[in-house]
Amino acid sequence: MRIDASKAVGAYAAVMTLATVWLGLTAVSAPAAKFDTIDVQRINVREPDGTLRMTISGKARIPGLILGGVEHPHPNRQEAGMIFFNDQGDENGGLVFDGGMKNGVPTNGGSLTFDRYHQDQTLQMVSTEDGKARRVGVIVTDRPDRLMDVAAGRRLRDMAPGPERDRLLAEAGFESARRIWLGRDAKGEASLVLSDAEGRPRLTLGVGADGTPGVRLLDPAGKVTREIK
8 A cells, every 4th residue: 555645744743733732731731739738847949940039947947048159057047937038049038936935934936037138137027025025026227238248257256345346347247227116125115216327216206114105305325305205
């Protein structure tokens, strides 16, 4: 039997077209995997190119400080939670929490932070509890324009406190100034505290734990220059 070459090519093309369409449809309609429970110590969320964008973990597996593609030991992060990373894979915020009974005293803490580029947090929502001392509020902090030199900061941690250490820390990008506090402090006072560029409180508006309201203006040395009660 003779086979018509043109018909054979046409049939082959038709079969391949149908196969391609079928594969495309099955690829699009393939359902995502579903789980009732996932029991893990850490989840890394990455972009298609492998860039790390978020981690979810317990405190034992929470990452250190990742900047410039290098992970540095974090000086004080001991909580569980979520750490966020920018388009370059550098840390730029997080949501962490801890708590429990410590020496018979109930403790609890939670913090949501947003960082400057290659810097520390500039906005924080925080709630802490240590026995009867409770603090809840929002903090706005100025950070320098220079990038934070983490390696230099680690070397300076063991240096004796003093002007020279402060100068070197500032050069390494570790200076900061709290500009705004809005919340309830450990003494039970609800307050708004506005500070200058050096972090010195200059205006406070608050209501004390006893219900007494007040407004205070302060000079750079912290002396009250005017008060309204």
